[in-house]
Amino acid sequence: MITEEKAVLNRTLPSVYLNRDLSWLEFNWRVLQEAQDTDNLLLERAHFLAIVSTNLEEFMSVRVAGIQDQIRAGYTKKDFTGYTPLGLYKRLLKKVSKMINEQYRTFRDITKLLSKEGVVFSTYDELTTVQQEVMDKYYQDIIFPVLTPMAVDQSRPFPLVHSQYVYLSVVLSRIGNPVEEPFFAILQIPSNLARCIALPHRTNSKKRQFIFIEDLIKQHIHTLFSGYTPIAVHEFRITRNSDLTINEEGAEDLLEEIEKELRKRRWGSPVCLEVEKGIHPYALSQLQHEFEITDFIIEIDGPLDLSFLHRFAGSLKGFSHLSNAPIEPVYPMEFDENEDFFEVLRERDVLVYHPYESFEAVTDFIIQASEDEHVMAIKMTLYRVSGNSPLIQALATAAESGKQVTVVVELKARFDEERNIAWARKLEKSGCHVVYGLIGLKTHAKVTLIVRQEDHGLQRYVHVGTGNYNDSTAKVYTDLSLFTSNHDIGIDASELFNQMTGYSNNYDWDAITVAPSNMSQSLFKLIRREAEHAAAGRPAGIIAKMNSLSNQEMIDELYAASQAGVQIDLIVRGVCCLRPGVPGLSEHITVRSIVDRFLEHSRIYYFENGGTPEVWISSADWMTRNLTRRIELMCPVYDPDILKLVSKILKLTLKDNVKSRFLQSSGNYEFSDDKEAPFRSQYEAMKVKKWKKNQSLT
Known part of the structure; x- marks a missing residue:
């Protein structure tokens, strides 16, 4: 934790923290930059412009709405970044107005260029x-x-x-x-x-x-x-x-x-x-x-x-040269060589890297389990599901065939509530046990547990993901899927479902960590351990990839580790309330954001651990809501080859000098000043099949 004495060293700054909502606007500016980037194809720029619009809609209807509620209630207390609701509201008003003006200037530029290509909007x-x-x-x-x-x-x-x-x-x-x-x-x-x-x-x-x-x-x-x-x-x-x-x-x-x-x-x-x-x-x-x-x-x-540009750009025929050529996700070679998932997983764990590797592997895993006569039970969490998900039908089929099927459906997934209600009713009708989670907590963990009767007794198979069980978003989000038959992970997964569906006292997790019970403290211990390694002269370092970082305690722990000499590289796509590069506070911390063709969505946490690295994948960002108000899961990577593969993914991301923007201590983002040959991490990630085949993981 940083102390008040250490924080005083930085009083030249308005706060040692950046404001969450202003940081979010900085993220949407980065999306707008992609719409303005002439290196991007024209219809891709239109897609980015539509994303700016839909992002702003949600921001206004949730974040700004909440601030207005605070003002109406007469709330005047400053948040931990130093803003009162009214002061923040006035600043957001100016910044949002400026962003919208820039958004429409970009729209006019794009339509002019489309007109030159033969796509004309006429009065x-x-x-x-x-x-x-x-x-x-x-x-x-x-x-x-x-x-x-x-x-x-x-x-x-x-x-x-x-x-x-x-x-x-x-x-x-x-x-x-x-x-x-x-x-x-x-x-x-x-x-x-x-x-x-x-x-x-x-x-x-x-x-x-x-x-x-x-x-x-x-x-x-x-x-x-x-x-x-x-x-x-x-x-x-x-x-x-x-x-x-x-x-x-x-x-x-x-x-x-x-x-x-x-x-x-x-x-x-x-x-x-x-x-x-x-x-x-x-x-x-x-x-x-x-x-x-x-x-x-x-x-x-x-x-x-301008959200109409999504559908417009996607339906325009005869102008394929203005859009990126679609990538064809490869089927994971581990399951391509042997279609029996259970046989493969008895031998080794498997990591799948979406969208470069097909989400069909996840769907096929559930379908195989639903049709396998030796499978006794299927337990699964569903947060956001696509409009016509084959997973729903597979679960229904399994229940109708007599298997014990338990589905924890999160009805409170914002703006997906109606769709999830429809799936919940369908699953209930098919005979699934549908549970709506725990009071006061959203179920955000992405986990499936398969219990199968085998010669030696019951065997557990587990899938843990960083992204939702959604075959549509899996085509455009970067996420990791870990398939394993590890005994400790399987036992912990069983206990997690028991806690979500029944009554259970505090549990001493053997492998995984779970929010809100122990994830924060586990992460604090991992961060502090790196500080101890650094103080003792042993190899120390943290690479953390996530969507958002806004929890004050977590930021304070990272500040303390930086002050102890730990090199910390953060890859935070969206909101980041940590100020990097502040002398005496965060000079050993870098923060970069990558906004590119695919939405960076995976949560990966790497700890150098004195030369014996540990890697975790998770559903949780380092936000207060994830750590205290949601059921989240963080799972260790045990397989040495997979640990190397995940480490390679992180290091390739750190090497990106085309789509990386670096957060400055001022709160602004600047493109990489790396003058070496251009390196775009998402394009390199398309070679994942080659990495696996050649085991070229260094």
Whole structure:
């Protein structure tokens, strides 16, 4: 732990810690940089721009919403980084506004370049007569029937405006009486129709033209208000507080309680109002009055909600040269050579590196277990599952065949609650034992336990992952999967499921560590051990790869280890509240973030341990919520070859000088100044099959 005396050495800084929310904005700036990077292909830049938009939506609806709640409650205490809620809110307001302006400047740059490639966004007035006729018919036949204009007057109160949907505000005057006060209405843009409508084109033409659905509706807005003249039509969008408040102890049925809270999310308190540039003053006043927003109003010069670029870029045909060629994940050679998972795992552990190696190995493991007559039980945690997951069907099949199937479903996985409720109901109907975890804790561990009857007795097989059991995200997230039949890990996995599903006293884990019971203290001991090695002149070092680092105690332990002379290399994709490179405090700590084609998602922790390295993989970031309010798992890597492989993955990441940004003590990030040959770690990782085959792990 750092002492107050040591902290005083750094009073030239506003705080020895960086603020979590400001650090998150720095991360989203790094994503925006990828959208601006001309070395990235054009449609990939569009994808990154869409990610900036969806990231901001979640940030506003959860983090900013929480800060607004604190301000309304009169909370004025500073957090450990030195910010009051009001002071932080004012700074976030400025930074978010600046980011959105830069986001739309980038959008205009990208659309100009797309136009040169033959992908053109046109206004109605730019269409030919024939194209206008086609679009007029499309509006009448497809769009008009699903539109619902909603007037706002004394007899018709302001309708419910859903969070993060695009609407039109319509200011009208009555024909024959233009001097009276304007009339006002709103209109939701149909979200189940294409945002960008393709225009007819010549058969041999490579040019593709599109028009935004809202532009087409604006052109025909008069068809919805007979007897009135539209004065002004502009887009707007509201973001509401989307965090769920669930009384788990008072809920007789947690599933029903969450369903009720999901319905409430639709009318959560407004957080931010986005309006089209040039919006009519009367429309703006109506929206401000209804939503009671005076400060967080952002004027947008362009189409609201750029998340549409995900679907648009992914569906554009004939422009494959503007996107990365898809990679074909290789099937893990260990299971490719022998399709019997259990036979392989009796001989050795297996590590799979996603997305470079196929997630199908995980799916096949569960399917084989569901069909194997010797398998007695399958136990599994599910946090985020894809829309059409084969794992769900495999678990259902296993239960229907008489196997004991237990599934711990996390219903509170933010923004996946509805999907998880649907899977929970399906699993229950098939005969699975579905458990919703422990009160007050999210189940975030990713673990599967297979119990199989074999000649010598019962044998446990375990899968531990750093990422979710989601075959869709496994194609774009970097994660590790460890398959093992290790006795100690198997016994611990059994105990973990017992704790999640039943009553169990504190347990002395033999192999794994678990949050919230002992993970923090185990990590502190590992960090302190490195400090002891350094003080004794033995090899010492820490390499830690994670998504976020924000827990104050953990940061203090790292500061203390740095002061003891331990070299600490942190690979933190997103939020980092630690200040590196501060003399007398963190001069032996480096922090880098890699934002590239795939989302860096794996959590890997390496400790030099006096020359006998230890490596752990985990579901947990070093955040307070992970260490104290979630069930998390950290699993050791015992197999010497796999330990070398994981160490190689970390060292390749540290070598990246193309997509690495280094955190400065100021809180800013700067690209690597390494002048050697360009090295991009994700491209090197695509050679994982070669590494395994040649055992070239040094």
